[in-house]
Amino acid sequence: MIGKIRELAKRWIAEGKTDAIFGLKEENGHVAPNLFIKKSELERLVISPNYSLCYTLRPKNSNIFSLLERKYPNLKIGVVVRGCNERALFELAKRDQVDLERIEILGIACTKEEALECRCPKPYPQNLLVGERVEGVTNDDNVEALLKKTLPERLAFWNHEFSKCIKCYGCRNVCPMCFCQDCRMEKEQWVKTGVLPPEDPIFHFIRFYHISERCIECGECEKACPVDIPLLTISKLLRRDIKELFDYEAGLDVKQESPLLTTLDETLIKRGE
């Protein structure tokens, strides 16, 4: 599979379809995001470990595309994306963080094992070019367990979970959908500073609410959490709710506007209005 991806990437550069390829590069045993410009370099292109590439795509004023755009306005970049990366790209494009016209999507499918590990509902991108698509994981044990609990049980459960929080901001920092320059989770006005665990429930509520309708279920927050708080549980439930309430699913349709940016009859509220 990796051979096919490298081959395709090389062909894109050779044919001039893209000027460069953005993907993971292995060097001296370490893997990091890299912009491949030469064809020969592409031998180092890898797809594992499953590092969230989208993390490097935000925020707008410092993501790789914006930085390059200043110097090379017409540069076209091919990006090696998995299902979650593509959903993130679509959501970021809607919010004016990346310009999809400068991006060529080289979609790759995840394996069954990878999908199970991430509990991913859609482990393949829409622009699938390499790999076989496998079915996503639909049921989630954490979600079902939470739904079975009564309100006081949920309260006790989360009180315990959030009391473990060490306020490392890992969940926020790794989230491909968090791109504000000024974060409310850091503001004294909203969250008491200098106390551990952070003020509950407001600290975690801010994050859950802000990514409620845009969460793409990549699960990076949960993977990043050093104290294993099952953060994805609430985000997964919210994704279901947003579908039920507004018939909207983040990252599937690049043209459909977020329900929080539209009126009740789904006309877009323009900025400054």
Added chain:
Amino acid sequence: MKLILDVKQMSEMKETSANSKKSKDDFEPKIIAFTCNWCSYAGADLAGVSRFQYPPNIRIIRLMCTGRLEPEIVVKALSHGADGVLILGCHIGDCHYLTGNHRTKKRIAILKRILSYRGIDPRRVKLDWVSAAEGYRFAKIVTEFTNEIRRSGPNPLKELA
């Protein structure tokens, strides 16, 4: 003669109300109400001017528009000791800023879901519409909401703060 009877009746009424209070552990809910400047605050004003009775448990905070109300504010109110949060805005279509209440309606719907997953009764938050002419409706909503919160008891988040 009649006056004395009235006083007697009143004192009896007081006693019964005091008894019923005791059975509910003397719980008087604190309710924060966010009203918009153009419709609901004027509606509250009208309720006052028209002398419609409603429970004194609410503390009104006036906003220019319910579209100003971030859900974070509601969560803050709850975690700082409010037993219920009442949000009153203009009827859909009547917003002074055209679409402010559209946004609030969507936001509060999401907020309620998060609260229920977190283990907080989403009925502690209520969004409704009151126009400037609906003083009676304002009094009615406040009365009903206060009774509902009184039934559900103190906010469990208070102990956390």
